[in-house]
Amino acid sequence: MASTIAVVGATGKQGGSVARSLLQNPSFKVRAVTRNKSSDASQSLASAGADVVQANGFNHEEMVAALKGASGLYMNINSDDKAWRDPAGPTEFDLGKSIVDAAIEAGVETFVYSGGPPCTELTGGKVSMKAMDMKYRVEQYARETGRFQTIVIVNPAWYFENFLVKEVAPVFGGFPFFPDSEGFLTFRVPHWGGDNQVPFLNITEDYGDIVHGIFLEPTRWNGRVIHGASDLIGFDQLTATFESVTGQKSRFEPILPNWEAFDTHGIPELEDVKLMFGFTQNTGGRYFGEEASEINTATELKRIVAHALGRPEEKHQLQTAKGFFRANFQ
Numbered sequence: 001m002a003s004t005i006a007v008v009g010a011t012g013k014q015g016g017s018v019a020r021s022l023l024q025n026p027s028f029k030v031r032a033v034t035r036n037k038s039s040d041a042s043q044s045l046a047s048a049g050a051d052v053v054q055a056n057g058f059n060h061e062e063m064v065a066a067l068k069g070a071s072g073l074y075m076n077i078n079s080d081d082k083a084w085r086d087p088a089g090p091t092e093f094d095l096g097k098s099i100v101d102a103a104i105e106a107g108v109e110t111f112v113y114s115g116g117p118p119c120t121e122l123t124g125g126k127v128s129m130k131a132m133d134m135k136y137r138v139e140q141y142a143r144e145t146g147r148f149q150t151i152v153i154v155n156p157a158w159y160f161e162n163f164l165v166k167e168v169a170p171v172f173g174g175f176p177f178f179p180d181s182e183g184f185l186t187f188r189v190p191h192w193g194g195d196n197q198v199p200f201l202n203i204t205e206d207y208g209d210i211v212h213g214i215f216l217e218p219t220r221w222n223g224r225v226i227h228g229a230s231d232l233i234g235f236d237q238l239t240a241t242f243e244s245v246t247g248q249k250s251r252f253e254p255i256l257p258n259w260e261a262f263d264t265h266g267i268p269e270l271e272d273v274k275l276m277f278g279f280t281q282n283t284g285g286r287y288f289g290e291e292a293s294e295i296n297t298a299t300e301l302k303r304i305v306a307h308a309l310g311r312p313e314e315k316h317q318l319q320t321a322k323g324f325f326r327a328n329f330q
Helices: 013-022 040-048 060-067 092-106 130-145 160-164 166-172 203-216 235-246 268-282 296-309 321-329
Strands: 003-008 028-034 051-054 072-075 110-113 150-156 185-190 198-201 225-228 231-233 250-255
Touching (some): 013 028, 013 203, 028 060, 040 051, 051 060, 072 092, 072 203, 110 130, 130 150, 130 268, 160 203, 160 321, 185 268, 203 296, 225 296, 235 250, 235 321
Parallel strands (some): 003 028, 072 110, 110 150
Antiparallel strands (some): 198 231
């Protein structure tokens, strides 16, 4: 009998990737939980075979009903939701706690969560990134309840897909769309920190499979914080790879002297990007927390899913920067 996995945040990039990966496996039924089941994204999931259920995360009764009968729950909360900007309003933690409480009452056994490291704690108070700190609080709350059989955290890395958004490229120097005055596609950001190996993720092709692999063997991964990354590569290597694939002159120019020199251009979402560099520069490049970034675990989870679904050998690997640029810019 197929197990039902509820996906909260199913119409977003992360949740959508998880839902679509699980839908390929007849061992799972996917229940996509959304605030608007009439949206195009919701209808697309329904067409793909998901059971789309409408529920508000702050409505306890609605959420319990939406999660009833599900053995597993994947949850992601959008940290960029404008609701969190109101200092008098509810917080991301409040929503996370509300959904966790509903999952417990509904009898969910496996909780897989898109979390984040405790930024303020790990930097000794030098950098406070509200989104990450809130996600970590939700993780800690879920663990402290002691009510789930298994809890696994899957923290996503920097999306490769961000390079497909033309409107954002000028903020980062123009790469990979707009040449500078010297004819280079220049990627201009602060140094990452540590060994400057940056974790990148193909959110569309890999993230869902990583989470899918966890649901195949939840006990094996219980208690772990999984690094949701497809590739580790330095910014200089990244631009060199793009040049080798496309033939377009590209380069990395670090913003100096440190992360504080990054200009957010008054865009609220970029403030978190700036703070992300502050975090990694203060933690020796450790984006996922106390452990150095690695892709071995994600590689194994991808392989497990590819094997379970009978995919051809070339589909058993995570996507590299080279593969991403070939697929999208060649």
